[in-house]
Amino acid sequence: MYNIAVKQEEYLTYILKDLDSDSRLEIVPERGGIVTDWTIQGQKIFYLDKERFKNPQLSVRGGIPILFPICGNLPDNLYSYQEKSYVLKQHGFARDLPWIVTNQSTNNSASITLSLSSDSETIKVYPFQFELNFTYKLIGKQLIIEQSxxxxxxxxxxxxxxxxxxxxxxxxxxxxxxIPAQEYNSKLGDKTYSFNGELDYNVEEIDIAFTQLQGQKAGFFDRKRNLKVEISYSDLFSTLVFWTLKDKNFICIEPWSAPRNALNTGEQLNYLQPDEIYTAQVSIEIQ
Structure with missing residues (x-):
């Protein structure tokens, strides 16, 4: 049985539930369309820095922020298009803008569809008219994010x-x-290292990119919690970024469609023709 409810705290929050599996997901459309919380039978799946979340001047650190129209940062936050320079900050603007709820359903899943469209402000930094539609579906211990x-x-x-x-x-x-890869690149992309499944968590920060993927699934097993996480992604996503900080209780495994600075380099960059619609999917399953 599926259910959708709302609550008003700092922001209006939608709560998706699969009652049969005791799976509960929270989404905040006006704070970048972000998933903020997921618990399954009392197990916490996502980390969230609640103090940062309360401050709209700070980027959210936790949940599932959406990166668009770039992933990562650009040198000096600049890129050029048709001989004109534009300023676009790290990870783009989708994670900072309010999304609109366009549909809800409890048929076969607890699902909600969010939409983000270009406006006069986005066109100043990204000179294109667009519409994004993301549908979040909660089915048991699986979260599916369908995108157009x-x-x-x-x-x-x-x-x-x-x-x-x-x-x-x-x-x-x-x-x-x-991770379906045998090597990774440093944050700046200037060094490549072999990967055997192990990382040194004693360093202050790990920020690396796997760009030569050999499969469309990734994840991890947490032996302490007896928890397995599997992330599946469409072939749109060519890069996986792993990020963590030494003294913080999180790890990030991030599917990206292109590495950082792709808007300048063109590496793995995607292009949509006028009036074209592209669809993709990411799912996270917990075992």
């Missing part, structure tokens, strides 16, 4: 997109990573 990207411009629209899930993890030494 619509280029409403009369010109070709370059873009990249990503998700930045913060998985709660109290003891990283108990993690067994499952």
């Amino acid at each position: 990207y619509y280029n409403k411009s009369q010109k070709i629209m370059p873009f990249s997109v990503g998700f930045h899930p913060y998985f709660f993890c109290g003891d990283k030494t108990q993690l067994q990573l499952d």
Whole structure:
């Protein structure tokens, strides 16, 4: 049995529930369309820094922020299009803007559809008309994010997109990573290292990118919690970024459609023709 409720705290929050599996998901449309919380039978799946979340001047650190129309940062936050320079901050603007709820359903899942469209402010930093529609479906211990990207411009629209899930993890030494790659790049992309499934969690920060993926599934097993997380993603997503901080109880495994600075380099960048719609999917399953 599925259920959708709302609550008003700092922001209006939608609560999706699968009552049969005791699975509960929270989404805040006006704070970047973000998933903020997921619990299954009392187990916390996502990390959330609640103090940062309350401050609209700070980026959210937790849940699943949406990255669009870029992933990562640009040098000096700049890119050029048709000989004109634009300023676009790290991870783009979708995670900071209010999304609109366009549909809700409790048939076969607890689902909610959110929409984000271009406006006069987005066009100043990204000169394209677009419409994004994301449907979040909760089915038992699985979250499915169905996406559509619509280029409403009369010109070709370059873009990249990503998700930045913060998985709660109290003891990283108990993690067994499952990443479909044998090497990763440093944050700046200037060094490449072999990967055997192990990382050194004693360093202050790990920020690395796996760009030569050999499969469309990734995840980890938390031995301490006896919890397995599997992330599946469409072939739109060419890169996985792993990020964590030493003294914080989270790890991020982030599906990106292109590496950082793709809007300048063109590496793995996607392009939509005028009036074209592209669809993709990311799912997270807990065992």
